[in-house]
Amino acid sequence: MSLGPAARVLRLIIASTTVFRKTADARYRNVSGEGIVVRQAAGEVLVLSEVGARVLDLIQSGAPVGRLFTELAAEYDIERAILERDVMDYLQELLEAGIIESAAS
C-alpha cells in the first residue's frame, strides 16, 4: 500500500516512544486469539486477526510503539523493517477507525 504525503507526515509523528490507548468508544476482548472490537457508537463489530489482537493487547498494556516492534519481532519470524512498516500501517488503520488514540491526548 502506498502512503500519500499526509500519511507519511503522520508516520513521522509516531515515534518509538509514542503510547497509544484504546478509545472509550471501542469495546475489546481477545477471544482465544481473535480480537473482537465493537465500535459502540457506530454499532459495528470488527474481528481482528491474531496479530491484530496481539497489537491491541500490547497497546492496552501501555507498551510504547518501540516495544510493540520488539515484542512482535520476538514472536513472529519476519524481517524487522517489514514488521515495523506493517505495524505502523496497522496503527494508522486503528487510528482512522477510532479504535485507538494517542495516550497524550
Place this chain on the structure above:
Amino acid sequence: MKFNDTLARTWRENILFSVLVELTYRCNLNCFFCYNDTALNGVPLATEQYFRFFEDLRDLGTLDLTLSGGEPMAHPEFFTLGRKARELGFLVRVKTNGHALRGKLLQRMREEVDPFILEISLHGASSETHDRQTRVPGSFARLMANLREAQALGLRLKLNAPLTVWNEREIGAMYALADALDVPLLVDPQITGRDDGDLEPLQISPSREGVTRLFELQRQRAAAIHGNRESPADDVVGDADETAPVAGAKHCGAGSSTIVVDPYGNVYPCVQWRRRVGNLHEQSIQTLWNHSGELAEVRRIAVEVKEAVDRHNTPGFAFCPGSAEHETGSPTRLYPIARLMLELRQKIPAA
C-alpha cells in the same frame, strides 16, 4: 473473519462470551407473565463479589454483559455495578421495563453506564393492552415519553415484546409504533412458565392465529427490507444474540458460550434453562466454567437437542431446551408452543 464464525467458535470451544446478570427480582411493574421466582431465597451477591465476578469474566474473555432482573434499575447498586462494567470494558446491555428511565436516572444511565443498548419491554400498542399486562395503570404513556427522552439523549434502544393472546391483535400496530420511533422490535412468540414451576403465565400464550399473523407479518417486513432499506431491521447490528443460528454441532450457546446468574449467585445455562450448574458463593466462575460436571452435561445435551431439532428439517424453527425441560421434563421433547411453531413454520417459512 466474520463475527458469526467467531460466535460459532465460542459455542464449539466453550468460550464464555456472553453473560446475563439478574441483579434483583424486585420490580416497579407487576407483569402477569413474569417468569421470575420471586420467592427464591438465598444470600444476595454483595457489591464486592460482583466486582470480582466482573473482573473474572473480563479475564475469561467475556465481552457481552447484560444487566437484567426483575428490574435491574431497582437494585440499589445498579449505577455502581454499571460503572464498573463499563470501566472493565464490557459491551454493556441493560434489559429494563423503562419505567424509571427518565430525568436524572436517564442522565446517569447515559453518563455512568453508557450502555451499548437498552432493551426495553413493550406489551402492546395501546395503554389498554400494555397496562393490562404490566398491571400498572399509566405505564404505557410513561414508557412512550421515556423512550422519546432516551432517544433525545442518543441512547440506542431496542424493544422486546412477548407475544400473548392479549396483544396478538396489536402486533401490526406495535411494529408501526416501533417504526415511527425508528427502534427495532423483537417479538418473542414463546411465553414461558415461572421459574418456580408455576405454569399460570402459559394461560396467555398466543393463539394459532396470533402466531400465524406474526410469522406472516415478519415475512412481509423482511421482504420489504430486502427491497427497501427504510424499515428498521428486527435486530441490531452487532447483537451477539445467543439464539442466532450459528453453524455447528450444538443447538445453541447455552452453557457453552453464555450463562445467567441470579441475584443469589446461582448460575444457569441461560435465562430459560433453569438447571442450576453452580453458585458463585461456592466457586469462582473460572472453576465453575472449566470444571462443572453439570455444565458439561448441558453442553452434551446441546448437541443432542440439535440432532433432535434438525430431524424436523425446518429452518427458522425456534426451539428452547430450557422451555422443553421446564414444560415436559425433557430438554429435547416438543412442548405445546414449540409444536405449534413447528407446524406454522413448515407452512410459513422464515424469511
